[in-house]
Amino acid sequence: MTSSLSPLIHLVDDDAAVRDSLALLIGTVGLRVQAWADPQDFLAQFERSDVGAIVLDVRMPGTSGLAVLDMLAAQGVDQPVIMLTGHGTVEMCRRAFKAGAAEFLEKPVDDELLIEALQAAVRQHVRSRERHQADRQARERYAQLSGREREVLGLIVEGLTNKEIGRALALSPRTVETHRANLFAKLEADSLAQLIRRYAALVEDTAP
Amino acid sequence: MTLSHWRRALAWLLAWALVAAVGAGWLVHARLLALEDAFVTDARIVHRLLSQRAVQHDAVMAMLPLLQPPAEGQGSSIAMPLPRLPAAYPQIAQVLRRLPGSAWPADLPAALGSALDAAEARSRHSGHAELAQADLPRGRAWLALAGPADQAADHALLLDLHATIPWDEWPMDAQTSPVRVRLQYKGQAFGVQAGRRLAHGWHYDFHKLLASQSQPFDVVLERDVGWSELPWGPMLAWAAASAAALAALRTLLRQRVAARRAEELLRLGQVARLNQLGELAAGMAHELNQPLTALLASTQAAQRLLDEEEPDLDTARHAMGQAVAQARRASAVVGRLRRVVERPDLSGQAQALALPAAVHDALHLLEPELRRRGIAVQVDAPADLPAVRAEPVALQQIIHNLVMNALQAMEQSEAGQRRLRLALGQQGSRVLLSVRDTGPGVAPEARARLFTPFYTTRPGGLGLGLSLSESLAQAMGGELSLAPPAAADGAGAEFHLLLPLAHQP
Numbered sequence: 001m002t003s004s005l006s007p008l009i010h011l012v013d014d015d016a017a018v019r020d021s022l023a024l025l026i027g028t029v030g031l032r033v034q035a036w037a038d039p040q041d042f043l044a045q046f047e048r049s050d051v052g053a054i055v056l057d058v059r060m061p062g063t064s065g066l067a068v069l070d071m072l073a074a075q076g077v078d079q080p081v082i083m084l085t086g087h088g089t090v091e092m093c094r095r096a097f098k099a100g101a102a103e104f105l106e107k108p109v110d111d112e113l114l115i116e117a118l119q120a121a122v123r124q125h126v127r128s129r130e131r132h133q134a135d136r137q138a139r140e141r142y143a144q145l146s147g148r149e150r151e152v153l154g155l156i157v158e159g160l161t162n163k164e165i166g167r168a169l170a171l172s173p174r175t176v177e178t179h180r181a182n183l184f185a186k187l188e189a190d191s192l193a194q195l196i197r198r199y200a201a202l203v204e205d206t207a208p
Numbered sequence: 209m210t211l212s213h214w215r216r217a218l219a220w221l222l223a224w225a226l227v228a229a230v231g232a233g234w235l236v237h238a239r240l241l242a243l244e245d246a247f248v249t250d251a252r253i254v255h256r257l258l259s260q261r262a263v264q265h266d267a268v269m270a271m272l273p274l275l276q277p278p279a280e281g282q283g284s285s286i287a288m289p290l291p292r293l294p295a296a297y298p299q300i301a302q303v304l305r306r307l308p309g310s311a312w313p314a315d316l317p318a319a320l321g322s323a324l325d326a327a328e329a330r331s332r333h334s335g336h337a338e339l340a341q342a343d344l345p346r347g348r349a350w351l352a353l354a355g356p357a358d359q360a361a362d363h364a365l366l367l368d369l370h371a372t373i374p375w376d377e378w379p380m381d382a383q384t385s386p387v388r389v390r391l392q393y394k395g396q397a398f399g400v401q402a403g404r405r406l407a408h409g410w411h412y413d414f415h416k417l418l419a420s421q422s423q424p425f426d427v428v429l430e431r432d433v434g435w436s437e438l439p440w441g442p443m444l445a446w447a448a449a450s451a452a453a454l455a456a457l458r459t460l461l462r463q464r465v466a467a468r469r470a471e472e473l474l475r476l477g478q479v480a481r482l483n484q485l486g487e488l489a490a491g492m493a494h495e496l497n498q499p500l501t502a503l504l505a506s507t508q509a510a511q512r513l514l515d516e517e518e519p520d521l522d523t524a525r526h527a528m529g530q531a532v533a534q535a536r537r538a539s540a541v542v543g544r545l546r547r548v549v550e551r552p553d554l555s556g557q558a559q560a561l562a563l564p565a566a567v568h569d570a571l572h573l574l575e576p577e578l579r580r581r582g583i584a585v586q587v588d589a590p591a592d593l594p595a596v597r598a599e600p601v602a603l604q605q606i607i608h609n610l611v612m613n614a615l616q617a618m619e620q621s622e623a624g625q626r627r628l629r630l631a632l633g634q635q636g637s638r639v640l641l642s643v644r645d646t647g648p649g650v651a652p653e654a655r656a657r658l659f660t661p662f663y664t665t666r667p668g669g670l671g672l673g674l675s676l677s678e679s680l681a682q683a684m685g686g687e688l689s690l691a692p693p694a695a696a697d698g699a700g701a702e703f704h705l706l707l708p709l710a711h712q713p
Contacts, residue, residue, distance in 0.1 A: 015498045015501075015502070017498070017499065017502040017530065017533070017534055017537065018498055018501050018502045018505070020502070020530060021501075021502040021503075021505035021506040021509065021527070021530050021531075021534070022501075022502075022505045024505070024506065024509040024523070024526075024527050024530070025505045025506075025508055025509035025512070027509075028509050028512040028513055029512075059494060084501075086493060086494045086497035086498070087490070087493050087494075087497070107497045107498075107500070107501040108497065108500045108501040108503070108504040108505070109501065109504070109505070110504070110508075111504075111505070111508035111509070111511075111512065114505075
């Protein structure tokens with residue numbers, strides 16, 4: 001994972017001067033910038049797993065920023081996209097947001113505005129990546145449980161006591177206690193509350 | 209010529225053929241009706257005349273027994289000629305009388321004698337004269353009448369049909385008339401009038417028995433109408449007239465279409481020009497936006513760098529260098545735009561023009577707009593106004609812009625208060641065109657900036673019309689200005705366009 005590194009901003013603009021100066025400006029707040037002159041190169045090469053955001057110029061020769069935005073959405077790219085345009089129309093703005101743009105800014109753009117938007121986008125991306133990460137870990141741990149342990153977990157989530165679980169599954173309370181200790185260990189849960197918060201949704205998703 | 213041209217020409221040709229055919233058909237029909245009418249009238253007259261003669265013969269016969277008393281001397285057994293009658297009636301060729309008990313003269317052919325006897329027998333029975341023998345090809349017919357009583361004499365009368373025809377009352381010219389007239393009896397015929405027989409065309413006929421019991425001849429009239437009798441003259445005239453009318457209609461339609469198309473093209477041209485202007489503005493915005501974006505970002509980056517505890521001076525310097533370069537770039541864009549937008553000197557293309565005609569053209573173009581907005585237009589132009597020196601398209605554009613401005617200015621005025629006045633007149637070595645509206649006028653704060661590019665008081669306006677018009681006027685050696693506000697009526701704006709005379713005094 002690259003989350004340990006500082007977030008990376010992909011900047012796509014065909015104008016070299018605009019690219020350089022915006023890269024410089026974004027760099028002053030400690031964000032790393034990768035500048036792209038050609039939207040096709042960007043689409044072909046940029047690292048999808050990076051944490052960060054994308055800044056797209058709307059008006060570019062060849063592939064317009066809106067077309068790039070559509071392609072990113074189609075590919076399921078999760079980096080937030082900030083659109084930049086010389087003269088934005090309401091229609092253009094509507095299209096951009098419909099296609100999933102996080103922000104729509106007009107050129108020339110004020111530094112405060114751009115940087116705030118970028119930082120907000122990066123925060124959002126980091127959070128969404130973390131959420132995904134946690135989800136994946138939970139799913140992996142849940143996969144390690146045995147069938148009996150899953151049944152026990154389902155009943156715990158429903159709020160049954162050990163005694164009630166034993167009765168429901170025709171097990172002795174002692175055996176239930178063993179399963180309970182095992183699944184707490186496998187799921188790396190420290191408390192009942194944590195267990196329920198993390199895994200209730202999974203139990204419901206996989207319930208027969 | 210394209211296929212559609214041919215198809216359209218063919219449609220017109222077919223339309224003409226249809227119109228011409230219908231007209232010609234009607235003319236033929238009317239002519240045939242008239243001919244038939246005349247024929248029927250003539251036939252009735254002929255029948256009446258011939259019937260009158262036949263009745264006359266009957267009357268003569270009825271009188272014969274009264275004229276000559278039966279007891280008259282010698283040879284009473286021999287029928288006697290009565291010489292006085294043929295003199296009075298040329299159609300009566302011979303009259304025979306037979307006293308009771310005697311025979312017909314011996315020199316009569318035997319066949320005739322027996323025919324007379326037979327007819328006499330019928331006559332005695334019917335009480336009126338009877339036809340004894342008819343030889344229609346030679347125009348002869350014998351009539352017989354039995355005596356009213358046994359002791360009375362019988363009479364026979366030979367008719368010469370040639371003399372029966374009353375030519376003096378005849379309704380037709382016997383020599384030239386195309387009508388054939390004959391009397392018919394049992395397969396025989398007596399030709400009265402030869403007429404004319406045709407193998408083609410139309411045919412009328414008329415059959416009626418003579419109104420006499422003794423002469424049961426059929427009066428037959430026939431008439432052939434040939435192609436040559438059709439009203440060719442009027443038909444040709446009609447075809448020519450309808451061709452001319454359709455040609456005129458076609459020309460009219462074409463002219464109207466052409467006029468509409470021309471108007472459409474002009475309007476399109478204006479739209480295209482506006483679009484170009486819009487494109488230019490959009491292009492300019494983008495061209496300037498890029499360096500301005502870079503300039504702003506660079507300077508702000510430098511600001512941020514310099515604000516830090518330990519400023520990264522090298523990077524800040526680099527950023528400022530970029531800012532300078534981008535400012536130069538923006539300035540170059542402006543310079544390039546100015547060169548693009550700059551008008552070539554129009555005075556070279558100027559020519560002598562009649563200003564009233566140009567005004568008329570511009571108003572004609574805007575006529576639908578004027579009508580739609582209910583604007584009353586008044587044009588005052590002296591008849592002896594000298595020609596001006598101007599470039600036609602530029603002049604057209606200036607007048608168009610001024611009038612358009614006036615129209616839009618009067619948008620808020622009351623419907624009855626919308627008046628546009630264009631006045632022309634000579635002012636020294638120049639001609640003045642003044643365009644005045646009855647709109648709200650120009651606000652004092654707007655007066656100074658009115659001719660500045662991109663200055664507009666209209667939402668959505670480009671603010672280029674007046675500045676463009678002014679530069680066009682100047683390029684032609686003219687002048688465009690806003691007249692000082694009129695103190696008298698207060699309302700409305702007035703623009704003055706001054707153009708040099710074509711021939712300087």
